[in-house]
Amino acid sequence: MRIGIVGGGQLGRMLAEAGAGFDARFTFLDPGDAPCAALHGRHLHAAWDDAEALTALVDSSDALTFEFENVDPAVVARLAEQRPAYPPAQALAIARDRWAEKTLFGELEIPVAPVARIDSQAELDDAIAEIGLPAVLKTRTLGYDGKGQKVLRERADVSGAFAELGEVPLVLEGFVDFDHEVSLIAVRDPVGETRVWSLVRNEHRQGMLHCSIALADHPLQRVAADYAGRVLKRLDYVGVMAFEFFVAGDDLLANEIAPRVHNSGHWTIEGATTSQFENHLRAIAGLPLGATERLTPCAMLNVIGALPEREAVLAVPGTRWHDYGKAPRPGRKLGHITILAPDEAKLDERIEAVEALLVNDLG
């Protein structure tokens, strides 16, 4: 099994780790000098759209995939003519465009918060009149980890906001008074088989994922799986996709999708029968998908900007350490810590113990 990955960050690195049991070989295309995934394979050091490097990637791979969504769908389409390349270009095109994403949810009758497409300050003013305040203004493309967005709380925030975000295509989203945010990791294979993992409750800090807790028997698990299934089927998707939802009372509102393995699914490495990384590989290689049951109460804490003291973290029972081998920098995801426990009460204690040790620097 030879896998080519566009991108050489920690997601590519963990995909390669999941491929070890398959004796898989990995090639990473990444413009960085020393992408952290390169530890586990060959690094093609070139721009994302470098024709020669893309040819080399194709030549050294039986199947191709992407570790981030902001890849040019035209590149994907070109690769897909030569090798199985997943996820499909169409899914990448939709996932990188918030308006296309919301439109898809609407077509599939998946509930979302009020939303409007904004291409001018006038359209923003009109949309505010309809949706009201507070609301969140986001760039249609290229936003991540809370970047490229602005919360509008009062009238004064609205005027000039279109210019402030760069006069690029935007969407305005009505503010949802949600109880919590959850995500669902799902995977689909080329013959349409679909699996989901347990819903995960996410907590963000400064727009970046801080903590994910895998939930047992969430009352909206089936609803979430149903919504995910609709999207995956419509896109004829292959591979792992992450779905972010808001839980508001009995309602589940779709927020966004990520057409790739996802930070909120890292707990599956230890906490599920098969991880998101392994099932992504199985899917793109056309192998049967693995079971996705949660094995035990489990959570994940992100390590951002600075590493905590390793010995102290490992002294907390049930912890597993994931150092991505990246140089520390404020706001940079350097690793994560998985926490396993025999019951939910112990899990909460352990999360608290690890949180007390984190020295995250969100920048």
Next chain:
Amino acid sequence: MRIGIVGGGQLGRMLAEAGAGFDARFTFLDPGDAPCAALHGRHLHAAWDDAEALTALVDSSDALTFEFENVDPAVVARLAEQRPAYPPAQALAIARDRWAEKTLFGELEIPVAPVARIDSQAELDDAIAEIGLPAVLKTRTLGYDGKGQKVLRERADVSGAFAELGEVPLVLEGFVDFDHEVSLIAVRDPVGETRVWSLVRNEHRQGMLHCSIALADHPLQRVAADYAGRVLKRLDYVGVMAFEFFVAGDDLLANEIAPRVHNSGHWTIEGATTSQFENHLRAIAGLPLGATERLTPCAMLNVIGALPEREAVLAVPGTRWHDYGKAPRPGRKLGHITILAPDEAKLDERIEAVEALLVNDLG
């Protein structure tokens, strides 16, 4: 964390896989042309006792370890003068010598089957008179996977047996009418902290491990852990050690130890909070040991001599594939399959389903 390993087989390979989360770097000393562990690190291609290669191994490592027990204890002792090198030479010396092993068990009041040291045919005849038939004659050193041993069932088997096994030092072991064989994987760190995993029930075929099933709440779990603790403490041991026992009614008889990660502990990669491989690394690197709870009913089947059809195996729910990347050859361990299940009944079904797919060639 830079780890040097003497040996580059599948045990070294899986140690390196367990080190990924620590961003560890591995160097393997192995005389083979393409040892399978080399996928995950640097390969020093030289004889076990090559002075130059050993120096290079030391220079590229913060801690050293061994993936098999038949390493010259003098080499270990020399390495240990320069770097932390575990397990200790003394443990390797004892584990490679069946008589020293049995003597140690006796000193620590750990029950064993009747045993005698045999250095001549006359001693064999005397020992048979005392121990009786059937009995098993084994070379004191260098035996593994059922090699270097002979079962003596009747008088005719006894005459000439000493010559047949090469006139080397032997031990004679009384035949134990045991219910089943179990093993216990244990780990000890430099400050004396000790952990054990669930007892494992093992089934052998032609002297090679075929199947290991992790047992919940075996009545002899505490007794086994107590015996293991005595041995680890006596040897001032650091790292993982495997203990093989016979269960005969309410009795647990020690059979042998292996001073390394062990085939019967491979299930811990998926089936326990922390695997034997990760805890071995934690121990030799002086990091706190990880929790060892069994997460779910779990078993392991060895893949020997020939690979079964991968798709068919992965289509059995709860299976995880481990291909060591070795060229097939009769009797060679090529990989293993871990099987996870939500309950014991489903585990049994799944084991049966996978066994039906195996095409093992034991040679």
